[in-house]
Amino acid sequence: MVNGETTVAPEIREVVMRAVRELGYVPNAAARNLVTRRTHAVAVVVSDPPQGVLSDDPLFSTVVRAVSRELESAGKQVVLMLAESDRSRSRVEEYVAGGHVDGVMLVALHGADPLPAALARTGLPVASFNRTSAQDVPYVELDNAAGATLAVRHLLERGRRRIATITGPLDLFEARERLDGYRAALRDTGRRSIVALGDFTRASGAEAMRQLLEDDPALDAVFAANDLMAIGALRTLRQAGRRVPEDVAVVGFDDIEAAAYTVPALTSVRSPMADQATATVRLLLGLIEGGSREPVVMPNALVIREST
């Protein structure tokens, strides 16, 4: 009856429920889980080296918050697990295999990360926030290449002719895809690509921009594979005395809130990270109920501000 049946007289029900409340009775979770084999908990695993791309990324809080909200409204508990070393990765595996959770939502951006495959092997439902190298893990993906192409086309339309790019770390799928989109857009026009490597941090964007100015002082536009690097690039351009957008136009990617507060305000590809996180949770909840394993692709769009 405590579990909500309705076959007792309302008065009696009321009396018992009041007693329950007064005594502060709460069912013991461990005992319940033991027999039902359901935990009503979902692990959210963020796999990233300590110096990794997520460390200072607004992505982290956006994703974690969106995921928490969605899982909460589905009545699931969020068990957050950061896997930043081999040791903690095997800890995660053990925990998941140990039956603590009903499923796993995974954020593992590195292509070489062994965790997606390892988690898939546990047999528990796993959904990934992004494409992984494990074929059997259903995922949600942003259309990174299309977004990058959007950015470059916009620069071409603005009359830019020497368009460089600052990439993310190329062991990440999304960094490679954004580079591919940049290249594809340029290929159609016969222009050559000008590439500098970054790692998705502000500092790397600043450094890559210095590199680019040295390699090709006549460049007139830069597409940075994320906003943090674009912010770093803006600083270098200012220090080098280049005006934005008059001398050099800059486009970022992600449209984080800070993009609207740079000088000048940053044009950026809007990636709906909160929606992508929500979609991943829905995919996972579907899997737990035995639903579809089809990948989901999220669309994106260009937000034009003053830097182009």
Place this chain on the structure above:
Amino acid sequence: MVNGETTVAPEIREVVMRAVRELGYVPNAAARNLVTRRTHAVAVVVSDPPQGVLSDDPLFSTVVRAVSRELESAGKQVVLMLAESDRSRSRVEEYVAGGHVDGVMLVALHGADPLPAALARTGLPVASFNRTSAQDVPYVELDNAAGATLAVRHLLERGRRRIATITGPLDLFEARERLDGYRAALRDTGRRSIVALGDFTRASGAEAMRQLLEDDPALDAVFAANDLMAIGALRTLRQAGRRVPEDVAVVGFDDIEAAAYTVPALTSVRSPMADQATATVRLLLGLIEGGSREPVVMPNALVIREST
């Protein structure tokens, strides 16, 4: 023996352990918890309205990451719970009372939040990332007033005479304390305070700065109670044609990474949020073992950049 005793011959031990590995045996967590009454999990509760101060704050990811690392190395699991409504607050209470976790680390910035007191009532160990209105919850605290005083003294030393402040939402302890520190520093000098209200977001900083310029066009310095608002204030000053720091000096608070990338780079009070988070976890782990309930105060310092 699976639990690590040493009273068997090493060869036999080896054979059994191999079998364990091959069969993929993992102890059932629910059964173990049921009998030991230890979960090896700790709830990290972030209590904040949906439009709350943490939403886009770098605080969120910094704190969550530092906490996760510290708890992981102590062998505890992190159960992240966001409490953004009364409904989810009582869900948190129930979960904690239900014996799912060994203790709670709490981030509840609003002075009127009923959750700290409610969690204390469960009898489980609770440690708070900041001072709360519940007297019986041990906490770690940043010395906010001292930090603000540091900022204002610095402005005075730079020869500024009309120093305004942009406050955080005054239902937060830290916002009030930073305002108190500002006032205390001015009081000593006989200068009057010039105050505009913000809510710790960039947008509110921009708006408050407009207000201040209208109220007192002759002001020559601003102390913003956090960096995000300082970033907003910088934008307004630029739009209004005021040079920073020549016409108006600006100091922020928190020293988030973005502070080094503003134009001009922002002078800020460094608050060691990662250390504060780590200290809170240590306080909690101590409480779980029956340790001290003494509050901990974290010191801070001024990082001087180009905006002053």
Place this chain on the structure above:
DNA sequence: CTGAAAGCGCTTACAG
């Protein structure tokens, strides 16, 4: 429909 019993998978005190 109701109530007593079995059983989930562990740990731990206890008899041998």
Place this chain on the structure above:
DNA sequence: CTGAAAGCGCTTACAG
């Protein structure tokens, strides 16, 4: 020191 039994607090099939 070892091994069998009790018991943690629930849920669920099953006998009455």
